[in-house]
Amino acid sequence: xxxxxxxxxxxxxxxxxxxxxxxxxxxxxxxxxxxxxxxxxxxxxxxxxxxxxxxxxxxxxxxxxxxxxxxxxxxxxxxxxxxxxxxxxxxxxxxxxxxxxxxxxxxxxxxxxxxxxxxxxxxxxxxxxxxxxxxxxxxxxxxxxxxxxxxxxxxxxxxxxxxxxxxxxxxxxxxxxxxxxxxxxxxxxxxxxxxxxxxxxxxxxxxxxxxxxxxxxxxxxxxxxxxxxxxxxxxxxxxxxxxxxxxxxxxxxxxxxxxxxxxxxxxxxxxxxxxxxxxxxxxxxxxxxxxxxxxxxxxxxxxxxxxxxxxxxxxxxxxxxxxxxxxxxxxxxxxxxxxxxxxxxxxxxxxxxxxxxxxxxxxxxxxxxxxxxxxxxxxxxxxxxxxxxxxxxxxxxxxxxxxxxxxxxxxxxxxxxxxxxxxxxxxxxxxxxxxxxxxxxxxxxxxxxxxxxxxxxxxxxxxxxxxxxxxxxxxxxxxxxxxxxxxxxxxxxxxxxxxxxxxxxxxxxxxxxxxxxxxxxxxxxxxxxxxxxxxxxxxxxxxxxxxxxxxxxxxxxxxxxxxxxxxxxxxxxxxxxxxxxxxxxxxxxxxxxxxxxxxxxxxxxxxxxxxxxxxxxxxxxxxxxxxxxxxxxxxxxxxxxxxxxxxxxxxxxxxxxxxxxxxxxxxxxxxxxxxxxxxxxxxxxxxxxxxxxxxxxxxxxxxxxxxxxxxxxxxxxxxxxxxxxxxxxxxxxxxxxxxxxxxxxxxxxxxxxxxxxxxxxxxxxxxxxxxxxxxxxxxxxxxxxxxxxxxxxxxxxxxxxxxxxxxx
Numbered sequence: 082x083x084x085x086x087x088x089x090x091x092x093x094x095x096x097x098x099x100x101x102x103x104x105x106x107x108x109x110x111x112x113x114x115x116x117x118x119x120x121x122x123x124x125x126x127x128x129x130x131x132x133x134x135x136x137x138x139x140x141x142x143x144x145x146x147x148x149x150x151x152x153x154x155x156x157x158x159x160x161x162x163x164x165x166x167x168x169x170x171x172x173x174x175x176x177x178x179x180x181x182x183x184x185x186x187x188x189x190x191x192x193x194x195x196x197x198x199x200x201x202x203x204x205x206x207x208x209x210x211x212x213x214x215x216x217x218x219x220x221x222x223x224x225x226x227x228x229x230x231x232x233x234x235x236x237x238x239x240x241x242x243x244x245x246x247x248x249x250x251x252x253x254x255x256x257x258x259x260x261x262x263x264x265x266x267x268x269x270x271x272x273x274x275x276x277x278x279x280x281x282x283x284x285x286x287x288x289x290x291x292x293x294x295x296x297x298x299x300x301x302x303x304x305x306x307x308x309x310x311x312x313x314x315x316x317x318x319x320x321x322x323x324x325x326x327x328x329x330x331x332x333x334x335x336x337x338x339x340x341x342x343x344x345x346x347x348x349x350x351x352x353x354x355x356x357x358x359x360x361x362x363x364x365x366x367x368x369x370x371x372x373x374x375x376x377x378x379x380x381x382x383x384x385x386x387x388x389x390x391x392x393x394x395x396x397x398x399x400x401x402x403x404x405x406x407x408x409x410x411x412x413x414x415x416x417x418x419x420x421x422x423x424x425x426x427x428x429x430x431x432x433x434x435x436x437x438x439x440x441x442x443x444x445x446x447x448x449x450x451x452x453x454x455x456x457x458x459x460x461x462x463x464x465x466x467x468x469x470x471x472x473x474x475x476x477x478x479x480x481x482x483x484x485x486x487x488x489x490x491x492x493x494x495x496x497x498x499x500x501x502x503x504x505x506x507x508x509x510x511x512x513x514x515x516x517x518x519x520x521x522x523x524x525x526x527x528x529x530x531x532x533x534x535x536x537x538x539x540x541x542x543x544x545x546x547x548x549x550x551x552x553x554x555x556x557x558x559x560x561x562x563x564x565x566x567x568x569x570x571x572x573x574x575x576x577x578x579x580x581x582x583x584x585x586x587x588x589x590x591x592x593x594x595x596x597x598x599x600x601x602x603x604x605x606x607x608x609x610x611x612x613x614x615x616x617x618x619x620x621x622x623x624x625x626x627x628x629x630x631x632x633x634x635x636x637x638x639x640x641x642x643x644x645x646x647x648x649x650x651x652x653x654x655x656x657x658x659x660x661x662x663x664x665x666x667x668x669x670x671x672x673x674x675x676x677x678x679x680x681x682x683x684x685x686x687x688x689x690x691x692x693x694x695x696x697x698x699x700x701x702x703x704x705x706x707x708x709x710x711x712x713x714x715x716x717x718x719x720x721x722x723x724x725x726x727x728x729x730x731x732x733x734x735x736x737x738x739x740x741x742x743x744x745x746x747x748x749x750x751x752x753x754x755x756x757x758x759x760x761x762x763x764x765x766x767x768x769x770x771x772x773x774x775x776x777x778x779x780x781x782x783x784x785x786x787x788x789x790x791x792x793x794x795x796x797x798x799x800x801x802x803x804x805x806x807x808x809x810x811x812x813x814x815x816x817x818x819x820x821x822x823x824x825x826x827x828x829x830x831x832x833x834x835x836x837x838x839x840x841x842x843x844x845x846x847x848x849x850x851x852x853x854x855x856x857x858x859x860x861x862x863x864x865x866x867x868x869x870x871x872x873x874x875x876x877x878x879x880x881x882x883x884x885x886x887x888x889x
Contacts, residue, residue: 173245280417284493313344317397341436405441583619773854
C-alpha cells in the first residue's frame with residue numbers, strides 16, 4: 082500500500098511538472114519533448130503551478146553545498162543539502178546537476194553523479210536516471226545526498242532543485258534553489274589534481290616533506306581526547322602512476338586498513354616494498370605523542386625522498402588517534418611540471434578522511450566494522466551530530482594538519498625549458514657540495530669496517546662505531562680526517578627494523594558464550610599499556626577466542642510451546658515504532674536444557690505522521706571527574722532540556738558517559754609465607770637457625786617496598802665436651818682453630834678434635850631455591866677415631882647458610 086501511494090504521488094508530480102493538470106498552463110508546442118523523449122529535458126522545462134505560479138525570490142527553501150564553495154575539485158565528493166526554514170516544509174523534490182549552457186536533452190549534458198545517503202528519503206528517478214527525487218511523499222524539512230564532481234574539463238555546473246509543497250512547485254533558475262560551481266583551475270607551480278600520463282622531466286629531484294600537526298584542543302575543542310591524542314607513524318612512498326597507495330572513492334588495502342584502525346605501518350610498508358620498481362623511495366616518520374606541541378618544544382617531523390621521470394608521484398598517510406578509522410595524507414601528488422621540470426614547493430592543508438572500515442562517529446567509539454566495506458571519503462561537518470567535527474550550518478572542517486613538500490636538490494642533466502632562479506641554483510649546488518666526500522686526495526684509507534654492536538642493550542640511546550685505517554699520507558702538510566665514525570643507536574627490539582617492544586596488560590576474563598544454546602565462541606581481550614617509542618604497532622595479539630558449548634540439545638522440537646499471543650501496542654505514538662508478541666513454553670526438554678524455540682517476536686509498525694517538536698537543549702556541561710582515583714573508570718557530562726514539557730517528549734539524550742584512564746594504582750609488594758626453620762648450624766654449642774620467604778609480586782607504580790626475605794636466630798643444643806682439658810689448653814686450641822679457619826678459608830684439610838681426625842668439609846650442595854632465598858648445606862665426617870675418643874666428640878658436623886636471596 083505504501084509503495085502504491087508513493088507511485089501515485091510521483092505520477093502526480095510528473096503531471097504537474099509536464100503541464101498536464103491545470104487548465105491555466107499554456108500548451109506545449111508539438112515539437113517540444115515529452116517525458117518519453119528528449120532524455121530528461123522535460124524536467125528543466127517544467128512550468129510552475131499552483132495559486133501563485135512561479136514564486137520568485139523564495140527564501141524559505143535553500144539548496145546548499147557543504148562549505149559553500151565556488152569551485153569544485155574534479156572527482157571530489159560534496160554533501161548537498163536541500164532544506165526549508167521553520168515553519169516551511171516540502172513533500173516532494175527533484176535534484177539535478179547540469180553542465181552550464183546545456184538544456185538536458187542528452188545524457189552528456191549532466192555532470193557528476195549523485196549518491197543516496199538514506200534510501201528512505203531519496204531515490205533515483207525512474208524516467209530520468211541522473212535525477213534524484215523523494216522515496217515517499219511526506220512532510221519533510223531537510224534531505225541530504227552526496228554529489229561526486231565530474232572529471233577535469235567539465236567546466237561550470239549548475240546544481241538545481243525543485244520543491245513540491247502541496248500543489249505549488251518552486252524551480253528557480255537563479256537564487257536559493259540553484260547553485261553554480263566551476264572547476265578549480267590549477268595555478269602555476271601547483272601539482273595537478275590527476276597524475277600526468279607521462280613526465281618529461283630529466284634527471285632526479287630530492288625533496289623534504291615536513292608534517293605539521295595542528296590537531297589540538299584549542300582548534301578542535303569538541304570531545305578532544307586529552308590523554309591519548311597522537312599521530313601514528315607516517316608511511317608513504319614516491320611511486321609511479323601504475324601504483325596507488327590510496328585514493329578518494331577507492332577501497333583501502335589491508336595495509337591502509339591497519340594504519341587507519343591501528344596506527345600500524347608494518348603491513349603498509351610490506352605492501353609498498355612488494356611493488357619493486359614501481360616505488361623509488363619509502364617515506365617514514367615516527368609517531369608523535371602527544372599530537373601537538375609548540376615548535377619550540379618539539380620540531381616538526383620530516384623525511385627526505387627522491388623522484389624521477391617514471392616515479393614522480395608522492396603519497397603518504399598517518400592516523401589521528403584515537404579514532405575509528407580517520408587519517409590524513411596526500412594521494413598521488415605529482416611533482417613533475419608541464420614544463421619538464423620539478424615542482425619547487427607544495428603546501429597543503431589537510432582534513433581527515435574516513436577509510437570506510439569502521440562505523441564509529443566519535444574519537445573513542447567502540448570498534449564497529451563497516452559491512453560491507455565502504456569507499457574512502459573525506460569527513461564532513463554534517464556527518465553525525467556526535468561527530469567532533471559536526472557543524473549544523475555545514476561549514477568547512479578546520480584543517481588538522483599541514484604538509485610542506487620542498488625541493489632540496491636536483492641531480493643529473495635537467496631539461497626543463499623554464500630558466501631556474503638564483504635560489505634554485507644555489508640550493509642545488511649547496512646540496513651537491515654537502516654530499517661530496519671531504520677526504521683529501523693525499524690521504525689513502527682502507528674501506529670502512531662494519532658497524533659495531535650498539536653500546537646500549539636497552540631502548541636507551543647508545544652509539545655504535547666503525548673504523549678505517551690510514552694507509553698513507555702523501556702530503557704531511559695536509560691533515561687527514563678521523564679514522565673513526567660514530568652514530569646513535571638503540572638496543573635490540575627498539576630500532577625501526579625490530580620495533581616489537583611493547584607493554585601489554587593482563588588478559589581480562591572470558592566473555593559469555595556467543596550462543597545461549599549449543600556451540601558458540603567466547604573471547605577475551607587485553608590492551609597495549611605502552612606503545613614502542615618508534616611508533617610501530619605491537620605484534621602481540623590483543624584478542625583470543627575459543628569454542629564454548631551451552632547445552633547440547635537445542636532442537637525446537639524438544640520442547641512444546643503455546644500459540645502466539647496478540648501483538649502489543651506499537652511502541653511509538655507517531656511515525657515508525659516496534660511491536661512484539663510472546664508465547665509460553667508448555668513443556669521444557671526432558672534433559673533439562675534450554676528450549677530452543679523462539680518465545681518473543683518483534684516487528685516494525687507505522688503510526689500516523691509525527692509532527693516534529695524541536696528540542697531546546699543547553700550546551701553540554703564539562704566532563705565530570707573520573708569515577709576512580711587511579712586505573713580505569715568512567716566520567717559523565719550532562720545537558721538540560723530548555724523547551725517546556727507541554728510541547729511533547731524530547732528524545733535527545735541528556736547524559737553521556739565515556740571511559741577514563743588515570744595512572745595505574747599503586748601495587749604493594751606481596752610475600753609468600755615463611756618457610757620452616759632450618760636445623761641448627763652446630764651440633765653442640767651455639768649455632769643459628771635460618772628461615773626464608775619469596776617475593777610473589779614486585780611493588781609497582783609506587784607501591785610499598787618488599788621487606789626482608791631471610792631471618793636468622795641463635796640456637797644452643799648442648800655444651801661441647803672438650804675431653805677434660807684445662808681452660809688454658811682449651812683457649813689455646815680454640816685460637817689455633819680460629820687461625821686455621823682464617824688462613825684456609827674454612828676449607829681446612831682436617832679438623833683435629835679431641836680423639837678424632839676429621840675429613841675436609843664437603844662442597845656446598847645446590848641451593849634449594851633459584852631466587853627469593855634458599856638454603857645450602859655442607860658436611861664434615863670423622864676420618865679416624867683414637868682410642869681415647871669419646872662418642873660425642875666424633876659426631877659428623879653440618880653447616881647451613883642462606884643463598885640466592887635476590888628477588889625472583
